[in-house]
Amino acid sequence: MKTISNAKFALETLLTAAGFFTAIMVNLAVPQAAGEKIKDYAAGPVMLDFNALYRYIVAGIILIFLLSGVFAFFDVDRRVKYVRRTPFRFVLGIALALWDILGTKYQVLPMPFFPGPAKIVETFLIEPGFVFENTLYSLRLYAAGFSVGVLFGVGSGILIGWFPKVYYWVAPVLKITGVIPAVAWMPFALTLAPTPFTAAVFLMTMCAWFPIASFTAQGVQSTARAHFEIAKTLGANTAQLVFRVAIPHAMPQIFGGIAMANGFMFTTLVMSEMMGQPGGLGYYIQLSRVWSAYYKVFAAIIIMAVLFSVILSAISAVQSRVLRWQKGLVK
Amino acid sequence: MGAVLEIVSVNRTYSDDKENVVEVFQNLSLSVRRGEFLTFIGSSGCGKTTLLRLIAGLDEPQSGQLLFGGKDIRGTDPNRGYVVQQGGLFPWLTVEKNIAFGLSVRGKQDKGEVARFIKLIGLDGFEKSFPHQISGGMAQRVAIARALINKPELLLLDEPMGALDSFTRADIQDKLLELRKEDELRSAGGTTMILVTHDVDEAIYLSDRIVIMTPRPAKIKCVYEIEIPHPRHRGGAEFLAIRRDILEKLELASAKPQPEYVI
Numbered sequence: 001m002k003t004i005s006n007a008k009f010a011l012e013t014l015l016t017a018a019g020f021f022t023a024i025m026v027n028l029a030v031p032q033a034a035g036e037k038i039k040d041y042a043a044g045p046v047m048l049d050f051n052a053l054y055r056y057i058v059a060g061i062i063l064i065f066l067l068s069g070v071f072a073f074f075d076v077d078r079r080v081k082y083v084r085r086t087p088f089r090f091v092l093g094i095a096l097a098l099w100d101i102l103g104t105k106y107q108v109l110p111m112p113f114f115p116g117p118a119k120i121v122e123t124f125l126i127e128p129g130f131v132f133e134n135t136l137y138s139l140r141l142y143a144a145g146f147s148v149g150v151l152f153g154v155g156s157g158i159l160i161g162w163f164p165k166v167y168y169w170v171a172p173v174l175k176i177t178g179v180i181p182a183v184a185w186m187p188f189a190l191t192l193a194p195t196p197f198t199a200a201v202f203l204m205t206m207c208a209w210f211p212i213a214s215f216t217a218q219g220v221q222s223t224a225r226a227h228f229e230i231a232k233t234l235g236a237n238t239a240q241l242v243f244r245v246a247i248p249h250a251m252p253q254i255f256g257g258i259a260m261a262n263g264f265m266f267t268t269l270v271m272s273e274m275m276g277q278p279g280g281l282g283y284y285i286q287l288s289r290v291w292s293a294y295y296k297v298f299a300a301i302i303i304m305a306v307l308f309s310v311i312l313s314a315i316s317a318v319q320s321r322v323l324r325w326q327k328g329l330v331k
Numbered sequence: 332m333g334a335v336l337e338i339v340s341v342n343r344t345y346s347d348d349k350e351n352v353v354e355v356f357q358n359l360s361l362s363v364r365r366g367e368f369l370t371f372i373g374s375s376g377c378g379k380t381t382l383l384r385l386i387a388g389l390d391e392p393q394s395g396q397l398l399f400g401g402k403d404i405r406g407t408d409p410n411r412g413y414v415v416q417q418g419g420l421f422p423w424l425t426v427e428k429n430i431a432f433g434l435s436v437r438g439k440q441d442k443g444e445v446a447r448f449i450k451l452i453g454l455d456g457f458e459k460s461f462p463h464q465i466s467g468g469m470a471q472r473v474a475i476a477r478a479l480i481n482k483p484e485l486l487l488l489d490e491p492m493g494a495l496d497s498f499t500r501a502d503i504q505d506k507l508l509e510l511r512k513e514d515e516l517r518s519a520g521g522t523t524m525i526l527v528t529h530d531v532d533e534a535i536y537l538s539d540r541i542v543i544m545t546p547r548p549a550k551i552k553c554v555y556e557i558e559i560p561h562p563r564h565r566g567g568a569e570f571l572a573i574r575r576d577i578l579e580k581l582e583l584a585s586a587k588p589q590p591e592y593v594i
Contacts, residue, residue, distance in 0.1 A: 229389050230419040234433035234481065235409035244436065248423040325423045325461040 004079045012083045013069035017062045019093020024055050024062075026097040027104075027118070034107035041125040050122035051104075057121060058096070065089065115295040123299035130284075135303055137279035141197065142269055142311070145204030149265060153208050154254055157216025161250070162242060167217070178210030182264070183271045190276050200272040207268045208261035215257030219250025252326060255319045262315065266308055335484055335523045336363040336386065341395035343381060354548035355381050359395070361542065361551065365484075366521030368511070370534040373544030373552075374581070379527040382549070383487045386525065387413045399485070409433055412478030412486040416493045419474065420462040426473050427458040433481040448476040451513070452506060468499035472506060479510060479522070488526040492533065504536055508561060531577050535570055536563050543580050553580060 004012070032038065040047040048056075072078035096117060103109050103116025124131060159166045160174070182203045193199035223246045231245045247254075273282025281300045288296035343355040355378040363369055371379045384390040385397055388407040397404040399411065407413075420429050428435075431445045449458055452472040454465075462470055471491055478486060488507075492500040511522060528534055534541050541555040555577065559569050 224419075226415065226417075226419045227421060229387075229407075230413065230415070231421075231432070231436070232389070232407040233387055233409070233411065233413040234436060234477065235407075236432075236436040240436045244432075245421070248421070251423065325425075325463075327463040 002080050003076055004083055006073075009069075009073060009079055009083065012086045013066065013073075016065050016069065016082075016086045016089045019090035020058050020062045020065070020096065021093070023058050023093050023097040023100060027051055027055055027058075027100055030101055030105045033105055036104075036107070043125065048125060050118040050125060053125055054100075054118035054121050058093075112292055112294050115298065119295045120298045120302070123296045126296075131299065131303070134279050134281055134284040134300075135307070137277070137283075138269065138273065138281045138304075139307070141200055141204075141273070141277070141280060142265070144197070145201045145208075145265055145269060146262075148201055149205040149208030149261065150212060150258060152205050153212025153257065153261065154216050156209070157213035157254070157257070158220055158242065158247065158250075160213060161217035161220025162246065171217075174210060174213055177206065178214070182207030182268045183275075186272065186275060189272075196272075196277050200269065200277060203272050204265045204268050207264040208258075211260040211264070212254070212257040215253040215260070216250055219253030220246045222253075223249040252323055255323065258315065259319075262312065266304075270304070333365055334362040335365040335400065336525075337396070337398040338362070338382075338386075339396040339398065341385065341392045341397060343378070343385065343390070343392050356392075357548040357550060359549065359551065363485075363523060363525065366523055367539040368524045368526070368537055370526045370528060370538040370541045371544055372528060372531065372534050372541055372577070372581070373549070374546055375529060377544045377546045378549040379544060380489055383413070383489050383525065383527055386485070387411055387487055389413075409437065409481040410483050410485065412481060412483035414471075414474050414478050414486070414488050414491045416490045420470055420477075422462050425459050425461055426454060426465065429462070429473055430477045430480055432477060437481075444480060448480050451510065452476045466499075468495055468503060471495065471499075471503055475503075475507070475510070482522075484523060486522050486524045488524060490528055491526075492530075493528070500530075500533070504533060507537065531574055531581070532565060535559075535573055535577070536565060541577065543577065 038049045038051065040049050043053075069082060072082040100116055100118065103114060104118045105116070107116070109116075156170065156174075160170050161167070185203060185206055186199075189199035189202050190196065193202055220242075227245050227249065228241055231241055236244060269280075270282040270285075273280035274286045277283050281304055285297050285300045288294070288300070338359055338361045341356055341359045345353045345355060347353055359382070371382065373379055381390065385392055386399075386404065388404050388411065399408075404411075421432065424432065427445055427449065430448055431440070434441055434444065446458075449455060452475065454469060454472065454476075457465055457469065462473075465473070475486075475488075475491065492503050495503065507524070511524065526534070526537060535557060538557055541557060543552040543555070544550070545552045555573065557573065559567070559573075563570060
């Protein structure tokens with residue numbers, strides 16, 4: 001086991017923060033060379049321009065790095081992990097500083113397609129309420145689409161896996177619809193569904209169906225006969241064979257299906273928002289593009305990146321909790 | 332003591348891939364006494380496992396009758412516990428939940444009872460472990476406890492020690508004898524145990540009666556009453572005499588003489 005001395009770890013922590021600290025310094029020190037009217041916005045009691053907000057955000061990132069450094073200090077394994085990330089985080093800060101110079105200060109990148117980082121965060125000063133509303137809309141749509149998609153996928157997957165008759169009639173339909181990208185159903189969805197929201201939920205369900213249902217069915221079908229027999233001799237009835245044996249056995253596959261479907265669902269969510277929702281981050285991107293406000297597009301993309309990563313790590317946290325019985329997953 | 336199980340001229344055939352009909356048993360009859368430890372022994376492929384599956388209710392005979400407590404065996408029953416070679420523990424359940432499975436599917440939660448059985452098999456401290464975290468011997472003890480917690484009148488043991496090393500095996504054999512003496516389990520006139528094995532020593536060490544089977548179609552070759560008092564000594568004169576006798580019978584019982592190999 002590799003160990004890292006206290007002094008070296010402290011140095012690595014400072015180095016981690018140094019890149020982003022440089023970014024703050026560069027933003028403060030480098031003069032605004034290109035002509036750009038820097039507006040002040042009222043943010044609560046204080047006035048902020050985009051450079052100030054940008055610096056606050058970078059400072060926030062530094063704070064997170066330092067706090068996680070303190071957290072990692074007390075654990076040998078975490079120290080190693082933290083130090084492994086140091087070069088990447090350092091270079092990321094330097095890259096941000098360079099981008100700031102080229103994008104904001106000198107504006108040598110082709111505008112308006114590649115705005116500087118400060119310009120992008122200006123979005124949150126211009127219309128924080130509107131961005132927040134759209135983020136909430138996306139979240140709500142995701143929650144609805146994910147729940148319906150997973151329930152329908154897992155439910156039908158269990159039926160397909162358990163009843164040979166259902167398998168015979170439904171599996172071919174599943175296989176055929178599985179190859180069709182869900183957004184192809186968009187014209188029908190938009191005309192037939194009562195609201196655009198339900199249309200998008202339908203599309204997300206469609207795209208989640210194939211991976212989740214087929215993985216679930218496979219998991220149920222692959223349950224060892226010996227496990228069913230043992231359960232029967234212990235007094236389990238048919239319903240219990242399904243819920244206490246087949247479904248727990250299928251859990252790894254169910255989570256595999258959900259992980260796969262989740263990516264499709266993100267795509268479908270954003271696509272349907274861009275093509276016919278009254279709100280959402282996809283809608284916001286579409287709206288901003290029309291006005292050539294590409295910095296707002298980037299802002300929406302950054303929100304998506306953060307949001308979707310948080311969702312993914314939440315799912316994998318649930319997964320490792322549910323599947324802690326699997327060999328190799330438990331330390 | 333009356334008979335807990337009556338096997339009356341049971342026939343069971345299988346048709347293999349080529350539509351050949353293979354006869355597993357021919358007219359098999361046997362009566363199992365309440366509370367006894369009965370062992371079936373014979374070369375592999377002699378239908379011992381099929382017989383246990385018939386008794387467990389996982390398979391049906393073509394003709395003949397299996398009477399458990401005077402009634403025809405139809406399907407499985409928690410009153411007939413079944414333990415297989417590789418344990419078949421549910422890998423997604425902890426030791427505790429595996430043992431509690433039989434109680435909980437029948438809607439009888441009883442934490443105290445589960446704890447008692449964990450103590451009985453000496454697995455205190457492993458309640459929250461998952462099957463892949465414990466050894467093969469421990470897993471087998473859990474499997475036995477899982478079947479016994481249902482207080483079955485009959486416990487079917489299909490080579491439960493077959494995959495274990497000899498130390499662990501001896502340990503579990505003693506555990507089985509210990510569990511038989513448990514007051515709680517004796518309430519129904521004692522748990523009758525039927526073991527299938529091809530380990531002669533194991534059979535003599537544990538059994539009250541040993542049934543020697545001939546290969547397919549399986550027939551009962553002969554039945555031994557073992558009257559050595561417990562605890563039995565594996566090196567004792569009586570033990571060794573019976574052992575030699577059984578080994579001779581088994582050799583006679585195999586269909587063809589073993590070919591001799593010259594190395």
